[in-house]
Amino acid sequence: MPRPPYSQEISRQHKACFLFLLDQSFSMEEPLGGSDHRKCDELASAINGWLQNMAIRASGDEGIKDWMDVGVFGYRTDDEGNMIIEPALLGELAGKRLVSITEIGNHPARIDTRNQWVPSDDGGEMISVPCEVPVWVDPVAQGGTPMCNMLYLAHGLLADWIRQHPDSFPPIVVHITDGESQDGDPVPYAKAIRDLSTSDGQVLLFNCHLSSTAAAPFMFPSKPDGLPDRLARVLFEMSSALPDRFHRYAAEEGFELQPGARGMAFNANMVCLIQFLNMGTQPAAILR
């Protein structure tokens, strides 16, 4: 009996692909969800954290296993309104569209030192200790939001990748934005991405909206009714339904998902963003 879709194991022969599309428009300067931190700072922090965790997770006794390709793109316009869509990785990886997790782990752009709160050795209290934090992307906030062009580029990139990995777990695209597309209706472009497929299933496109207010977040809605505005409904329409395996994982993480739940978050704060990243890239979490 053939196995169900979205069940391909991730390995060197069947690499995974995670593509992050980051809104770098000027509005990302605003604070996230009522906090003191800019959305672009929190987004860069979340992506750096994800890359760090994935490099650690994919590491083995002899180094990092080449089990996944990762792309991080930013999109914005310059002061003259010219579109800028480019890989967001810095340092030795600058300009590269997709890189292996092995390259990610071996080439952070730099290592920052930050104080982090961790449990003391006896577990009795939280203490602040300096920690080395690898950095691959920096915050950017400039110009407008050429979302359709970003999705169009992503489509071409993924189509190429799928030709080379026809039997892999399908690519997962995580798109994070704080506003509406300024270069057209993104829904058809999103659908074109979702229509791409490997033998294991269609490409998954998940969309996360970062909020400038402390409004209540919407996580993984199953229908557009009740979403607060047109942008939310557009993002809902753009987003893939979560496959069964994501439902099981969500239940283990304490989410109560309804049938048909979409890979979408609206009015996300930092906690929601991290949860969304973890949920959306859940297949990478079960590397074993």
Next chain:
Amino acid sequence: MEDNPALKRLRWQWRALTVAKDADYPDENQDVVCVDGERGAAAIADGVGSSLFARAWAAILVEAAVRGQPNLEDREALARWLAELRAAWRRQIDVAQLAWFQKAKLRDGAFSTLLAIRLVPPQPLSHEAKPAWRLQGMGIGDCCLFHLRGGRLLRKFPVQTSAELDHYPLVLGSVDLNRDEHLAFDRFDEPCREGDLVILCTDALADWALRQEEDGRAAHWEEYWDMEATAWKERILSLRSEREIRCDDTTLVMLRIVGDPGDSSQEEGD
């Protein structure tokens, strides 16, 4: 002695076959097996591939379990047993040589499942009408056992259905993360006899076998006994390409209970 089969000394005749998740990288296989055929002890462990130095941890566990299973009734003794094994794992690692991503991972340690079995002779003063040898096992996680007699399945342990393998297994950690109170070992104890076949396998093969059984096509374990290691490997790779079996480290241990002295046959694939 021949009049009372229970008094005959039993041991294992055995064979083990394994294929790494990435067949081109057998050194990355995190499944580990240890068998002492003469003492009738065997163990299998599945190191969690996403953890660091999991194969080393799995090897420490199976070797220790074959030397002697811990007393699960005595939590303090179990804690001492684990502490010694964890110290042994830690001694193998040169932290100064690790990369940043490995140092970060080392804090959590390695993880592995474990399934250990042993043949236990009848008690000398047993009051049983027909004193019998016993097969005793203990396990944590999703390594599986199938006990067969004359081709008939007598017992599955600890997993009964393929659906149970959809969940994360319980594992033993090489670092004390203050979670040992949650460790729950499964156990069994049942009569066995000469000629019985005992199968140990890691979860990928167990999942395949259980789904075969659920579809009314029980696995023919006996046919693997004489199969060339290369042929078995090809069979597994073929099942993987047809997506009939999970692409994961895949290990099979076949243990035949025998009573006659002689050379024990053993061969490892891959």
